[in-house]
Amino acid sequence: xxxxxxEKTILFAMKAREYSYARYSDFRVGACxxxxxxxxxGGCNIExxxxxxxxxxxxxxxxxxxxxxxxTFKRIAIVGGYPNQKLEDCMPCxxxxxxxxxxxxxDQFEVIVAKSEKDYKVYLLKDLLxxxxxxxxxxxxxxTFLSSITIVSSAQNQxxxxxxxxxxxxxxxxxxxxxxxxxxxxxxxxxxxxITQ
Numbered sequence: 477x478x479x480x481x482x483e484k485t486i487l488f489a490m491k492a493r494e495y496s497y498a499r500y501s502d503f504r505v506g507a508c509x510x511x512x513x514x515x516x517x518g519g520c521n522i523e524x525x526x527x528x529x530x531x532x533x534x535x536x537x538x539x540x541x542x543x544x545x546x547x548t549f550k551r552i553a554i555v556g557g558y559p560n561q562k563l564e565d566c567m568p569c570x571x572x573x574x575x576x577x578x579x580x581x582x583d584q585f586e587v588i589v590a591k592s593e594k595d596y597k598v599y600l601l602k603d604l605l606x607x608x609x610x611x612x613x614x615x616x617x618x619x620t621f622l623s624s625i626t627i628v629s630s631a632q633n634q635x636x637x638x639x640x641x642x643x644x645x646x647x648x649x650x651x652x653x654x655x656x657x658x659x660x661x662x663x664x665x666x667x668x669x670x671i672t673q
Contacts, residue, residue, distance in 0.1 A: 493506025505520065510549065555590050567589055577609075
């Protein structure tokens with residue numbers, strides 16, 4: 477059963493690889509991400525003259541799926557190589573593994589690295605990114621998180637909304653804003669915040 481699924485995702489990744497924009501390296505990568513719903517999402521590497529802006533095939537597939545409303549994922553197949561040459565083992569980079577960690581169960585999510593639909597290796601995410609840094613490292617329990625927030629103000633009412641937003645984020649593990657506006661003063665948020673008058 478799984479063999480047929482693996483082969484299907486690998487072939488899908490090979491098709492996605494055809495759209496690779498690898499103008500600078502000529503190394504073309506394709507990925508196929510299987511969501512919890514069973515839907516398949518393809519991705520290719522998209523390079524840029526400003527190299528750091530380049531997006532890997534794996535992240536392209538993830539961002540496409542997430543933008544379509546998917547929230548759970550089973551596996552990803554990855555293929556890569558130069559044009560007119562045999563495919564080679566193409567392991568995901570650290571940035572892509574970090575994205576996988578954000579959205580997947582590391583004990584269950586499978587990473588398939590393939591040279592063909594018959595020649596492939598399957599890894600669990602936890603084995604490729606052991607001791608991963610994730611959301612659990614940013615927000616513990618509500619009390620711990622709230623104790624890291626210092627509010628310094630002679631007009632506490634002005635900041636009730638801001639405090640409520642942080643409390644909601646701590647309790648529900650909701651995302652925090654990158655910047656918080658309080659009384660016309662924009663304050664960067666880096667896991668803790670000091671709100672001043």
